[in-house]
Amino acid sequence: MAGQAETIYANRKGELSMATETHHDVIVIGGGPAGSSAATFLSKQGHQVLLLEKEKFPRDHVGESLLPFCHNLFEQLGVLEQMKETFVRKPGVRFIDSDGSQSTTWCFDKVIHDHTYLSFQVGRGDFDKLLLDNARRHGATVLEETRVTGVALDGPDGTVSVQASGPDGQTANYAARFLMDCSGRDAYMATRQRLKKKYAELDRTALWTHYGGAPLRGGLEEGLSLIIYMGGDKKGWLWIFPLGPNRLTVGVVLNNAYIRTEKAKLEQLGVEDWRLALYEQELSYSRFARELLANAEMLQPLVVEGDYSYYTESKYGENYAMVGDAATFIDPIFSSGVYLAINGARKVSQGVHRRLTMPEEGNAGLVEAYKSIEGAYKMVFKLITFFYSVNTINFAQMEAVSDTIHQQHQDAMSVGHFLLAGDFFERYDEYSKVIDALQSPSIFSKYKKLVSARPSLQDTSCDVSPDLAFHRLRVIN
Ligand SMILES: Cc1cc2nc3c(=O)[nH]c(=O)nc-3n(C[C@H](O)[C@H](O)[C@H](O)COP(=O)(O)OP(=O)(O)OC[C@H]3O[C@@H](n4cnc5c(N)ncnc54)[C@H](O)[C@@H]3O)c2cc1C
Known part of the structure; x- marks a missing residue:
């Protein structure tokens, strides 16, 4: 659950001021389909979620054709009727x-x-905004125009701290028990950890x-x-x-x-x-x-x-996980990206929920989630190279x-x-x-x-x- 503590903020000129820092269960980087879906699924489970998105929505994005297997996910997220009316x-x-x-x-x-x-x-401006507003509606705190600029995974008691720069240029620190990196092809964590590997054949x-x-x-x-x-x-x-x-x-x-x-x-x-x-x-x-x-x-x-077309071998750890394009992106010929991102977010959210509510299980939920996610991505990759x-x-x-x-x-x-x-x-x-x-x-x-x-x-x-x-x-x- 969310708690508060004193923290120090710095603006772009480096001037410092004291303010209150909010602690959350989960911080999500990025408000695309993976991030907003993860925030909704976790909020529905009763977790305190903070989502940080660098852009102001609606913003344009590539990836506009969706697969029928998304249908049930839209129902679970509670957006199906809006989807039917809009797209x-x-x-x-x-x-x-x-x-x-x-x-x-x-x-x-x-x-x-x-x-x-x-x-x-779907026009992605409207679609992504619909999903992000839905995350808010389900109780997630969403900060737009807030770019994550630093992540430390070694906080006290296994917590994660995240530094982000808001619309006013001020930097703030946030803390959580778990971090979900849903930053899309920016691949925030994988890029900084130098984990991103190219699929050379899909150049x-x-x-x-x-x-x-x-x-x-x-x-x-x-x-x-x-x-x-x-x-x-x-x-x-x-x-x-x-x-x-x-x-x-x-x-x-x-x-x-x-x-x-x-x-x-x-x-x-x-x-x-x-x-x-x-x-x-x-x-x-x-x-x-x-x-x-x-x-x-x-x-x-x-x-x-x-x-595009890259993968990351190591996608999660004790207190973080990469989801959607932040972990892997495969050539878009079969319009698979949004479905992979949302269903991946659903599966990882279930794993995170188990991690937070049944600590004695360790990472068992995440291991299970990523087994299925890896299997899906590998098979889609095979299909694409075959094509x-x-x-x-x-x-x-x-x-x-x-x-x-x-x-x-x-x-x-x-x-x-x-x-x-x-x-x-x-x-x-x-x-x-x-x-x-x-x-x-x-x-x-x-x-x-x-x-x-x-x-x-x-x-x-x-x-x-x-x-x-x-x-x-x-x-x-
Ligand atoms: C050419 C092309 C065509 C495609 N066509 C299709 C298609 O037809 N159908 C389909 O399903 N998929 C398609 N895709 C794939 C699809 O675009 C992605 O798979 C999908 O958007 C992944 O969702 P995501 O949430 O993982 O990432 P994104 O949708 O990219 O969302 C990531 C979000 O993170 C934010 N962010 C990034 N860094 C930070 C930071 N440091 N701090 C805060 N926020 C941050 C970004 O602003 C962004 O809003 C296509 C992709 C390409 C390249």
Whole structure:
């Protein structure tokens, strides 16, 4: 429970003053999906939580397409009804080839037979604020515009002390029994402890922005995520998701080696803004994107996201834990990040609760939580590297096959649907074996034969009414 003690504060000029320090059960660094969910789950368990967030919300963020497996988590967090009122619904994903000649549509209702099949496309400014306000509503103390600048793990009786700089520039010290680092790709603890390791094979950068004035078609009118695989040396792909009837998020993901070569070429041509030129060049290579955006207007400046795909081997200790992107980030091709972050936060919060209420158990709860989290991340990593491997199935060339196959969970197509929906945490071993099996050339070629024999490779629809996807948003946007 919270307590108070005298502490010394210093402003930016180094002038000191005495003030009161509040002690909490748990301090959370960062108010993204991991941090705000952790704060809500722990507050619901009766813990005194302090969340420190460096930005003022709403703030923009990449990562706008959510998986259906988030549905139950939103229910547990108590935000499901708000989500339904606010955001576009997403019934599935469509993978398209660069020339637009082949595509497959993966509809979640093929394997999820209740209302939870319908996921969400979210503007992250509004979504993250909704989750952060929810944490406040559940009793967490949330300080925005408060950047954590120092952490000491060796306080008296195993406590943690955290130094943070607030909106007025003043520095304050806070203490807690446990620290959760949910600082996203800043990876506060892992960076300072030099624990961050790169996934060299996933060395990519993303460039993205929002467009208005584009027609909703090709599945966008139903709320589908479109992934256009560009392949080749660039190992690149595009994302196009609808965030409202008149707002598309459009991203280009490219291998960094390819970016360096193209940058040199563009600079030689005397291009002023090589990033924007590269972004537009890559969009123009896809017939679908080119035609879709022909008369569209960019609604916000281009954002460049580098430095991703890394992991941390040691993610927790006696009095701290890293959660979400603060611990690991894997290439976003399958839109897995927010689900991994929120479910990771849920599992770690359960471990922290046990740590705080049953000290005799030691770290048993955390060990359990991280076993499942590690299993999920490793399996998603395997799936992603498989997707990028030379021999692999291009998801655009895999036909979404017959109903019989959809009904069999063990079947590869069915597994594909479950994986795209987010079934990462409970059966990662089974899925991992399927991915391994598909790497065998003979199984893979059998599979391809089965796949290429399928008719109707061009399905673009999940047979969902646009009214379901966009419901009342048509009035708002
Ligand atoms: C190109 C790209 C595309 C993606 N697309 C998708 C997608 O379609 N779907 C999906 O689910 N995921 C996607 N992701 C991943 C998704 O963005 C992240 O996995 C998700 O946001 C992780 O949540 P988090 O809470 O761990 O971190 P974040 O959402 O990054 O939140 C961390 C918070 O910590 C705060 N913070 C950082 N340092 C400090 C500090 N020192 N003091 C105080 N506060 C601090 C930050 O301001 C931030 O608000 C994508 C990622 C990238 C890079």
